[in-house]
Amino acid sequence: TTFPEQCSVILTGAASSRGIGRATAHYLAERGWSVGIIDLDESAAQAVAAEVAEAHGVTAAGAGANVADEAQVRAAFDALEPQLPQLVALVNLAGVSSADPYLEVTPDEWNRVIGVNLNGVHYATRRAVETMTANGVGRVVSMSSISAQRGGGTFSKTAYSAAKAGVIGFTRSVARELGRHGVTVNAIAPGPIDTDIMGGTLTEERKSTMAADGVLGRIGTPRDVAAGIAYLISEDAGYVTGQTLNIDGGTYMH
Numbered sequence: 028t029t030f031p032e033q034c035s036v037i038l039t040g041a042a043s044s045r046g047i048g049r050a051t052a053h054y055l056a057e058r059g060w061s062v063g064i065i066d067l068d069e070s071a072a073q074a075v076a077a078e079v080a081e082a083h084g085v086t087a088a089g090a091g092a093n094v095a096d097e098a099q100v101r102a103a104f105d106a107l108e109p110q111l112p113q114l115v116a117l118v119n120l121a122g123v124s125s126a127d128p129y130l131e132v133t134p135d136e137w138n139r140v141i142g143v144n145l146n147g148v149h150y151a152t153r154r155a156v157e158t159m160t161a162n163g164v165g166r167v168v169s170m171s172s173i174s175a176q177r178g179g180g181t182f183s184k185t186a187y188s189a190a191k192a193g194v195i196g197f198t199r200s201v202a203r204e205l206g207r208h209g210v211t212v213n214a215i216a217p218g219p220i221d222t223d224i225m226g227g228t229l230t231e232e233r234k235s236t237m238a239a240d241g242v243l244g245r246i247g248t249p250r251d252v253a254a255g256i257a258y259l260i261s262e263d264a265g266y267v268t269g270q271t272l273n274i275d276g277g278t279y280m281h
């Protein structure tokens with residue numbers, strides 16, 4: 028289960044300018060990873076890939092796909108893999124928020140949120156681990172949320188909490204099945220992170236309320252999460268699997 032000399036990571040949901048994914052792509056490229064990016068918006072994915080390659084001198088490539096559509100996900104991996112060194116890690120970041128209260132949630136909204144946040148994690152993971160198990164080494168990290176662990180209490184409501192809780196169960200079960208193939212599978216549960224996912228509702232006032240929920244007196248940055256991802260996909264994290272790492276400023280302690 029040692030890593031090859033050249034390693035690639037594919038990130039889903041890494042094209043938004045202030046998102047966790049783009050920050051993570053830079054953070055990982057700075058540490059020598061070649062980078063593949065899959066996002067809804069193909070030209071944005073390619074633009075972030077070009078920017079990462081330029082800034083850090085690594086190979087990078089982007090592809091467009093809706094992660095809720097398995098055929099699109101498989102086509103994106105098929106397009107990216109030949110352009111990159113060996114695929115060692117997958118980071119599932121593609122996600123959507125959903126502020127609809129439970130009593131108002133429609134079937135379409137429910138299915139949209141589960142489709143992207145849970146099915147999307149399954150489709151990308153399923154495809155990536157085909158390569159990883161064939162090579163006998165791999166790392167998968169998926170974004171859950173403290174919303175899954177403490178019953179909402181965040182911008183997003185029940186559909187989101189259910190999908191993100193699903194990510195934790197998925198992570199544990201796939202970790203158990205794939206450990207003998209040299210593949211580790213972990214989740215990250217971020218607390219409030221300063222990105223645009225809350226659709227412009229993250230005002231300064233809202234930031235201080237959310238900061239007061241934790242014990243460090245601030246909300247998180249994309250870099251806080253990127254550093255946790257870098258650890259979990261590192262060669263040195265080979266004895267860590269099935270875990271959920273909270274990066275939440277002490278908002279949820281367990």
Ligand code: NAD
Nearest residue numbers: 040042043046047067093094120121122172219220222224
């Ligand atoms: P963001 O909105 O900046 O990034 C989400 C990315 O996913 C965007 O690039 C978007 O284009 C992409 N995306 C959305 N739907 C997609 C689809 N169907 N197919 C492909 N790509 C799609 O948000 P972010 O805050 O960087 O969130 C990244 C991840 O972290 C998400 O899974 C989110 O749920 C999770 N998370 C965020 C926070 C937070 O406070 N920001 C907290 C907990 C968990």
